[in-house]
Amino acid sequence: MEQFEMKLKPDYVKLLDLLCRALNAGVTNDDERSSIARGLTDKFINHALTVLYLSDGTKTNLPSFLFGLTDFISIGVLTRVSLEAFLTFHYVFYAPTTKEEKDYRYWCYKAAGIAERQDAPASTEEYKQKQAEEKKELNRLRDKLEANAIFQNLTQGQGKQILKGKWKLPSWYNIAIDAGFSGILASDMYRLLSGFAHSSFLSVVQSVEIQKNRKQQDTISSSMVIMNIVIANMTKEYCGLFSKAQDVLSKDYDGSYIVDWWIQVDRHLNKFRK
DSSP: OHHHHHHHHHHHHHHHHHHHHHHHTOOSSOOHHHHHHHHHHHHHHHHHHHHHHHTTOEEEEOSSOEEEEOOHHHHHHHHHHHHHHHHHHIIIIISOOSHHHHHHHHHHHHHHHHHHHHTSOOOSHHHHHHHHHHHHHHHHHHHHHHTOHHHHTSOHHHHHHHHHTOOOOSOHHHHHHHTTOOHIIIIIIHHHHHHHHOOSHHHHHHHHHHHHTTOHHHHHHHHHHHHHHHHHHHHHHHHHHOHHHHHHHHHOHHHHHHHHHHHHHHHTHHHHHO
């Protein structure tokens, strides 16, 4: 366990550096879909970098005192957000194998984003025009979806949900299992992370007990274990999607070993659950 703790942060840095280099390698065909996939990966990296920054603790000067903070709560929230960003990447971009399925998932994802913005109040004439243009694009996407074989196999109720702006029908748990995550991470650990993001009674009790028992650093370490697993999976799937990124991973033997090592850490967690 001591060796594991010593390995935790150095591997985090190596994994994140490897993913950054893979992202910076670029893509062969920079079409819209590839651009959005890369944008989602960049968003993921921003969350991961902030977790790394917060893990060292922060200090803030307030008028009355110097506030030193071990911000395990924000790290937990960002870990959950990072996990969901990876699961989105997996579901929308990596997992689909046929053209019909790739189109269906991406069009659902895009249509949901446009539909969400349609409900926003327009404060300027320019924004109203933008909404009108996006409304036309949304209608085109809905027409494409209705002609898609995957969409046509949905139930009537499911189809209505998609057309109203729901981009995924499976739960996060089901997507996580499909991505190869252990049941412990997909269910138990995810629920723990969700507690940091909520303000329910149980969520507050959870935070109070961690501070009362001085377990802040242990909690941060637990979040970073999850982050290492997720960064490793994100690196593997991103590189599997883009050939230039794959070249970066293939040439980094130490990095490839660390990616595989952390993926296997999670795969073995199901043994503990049993």
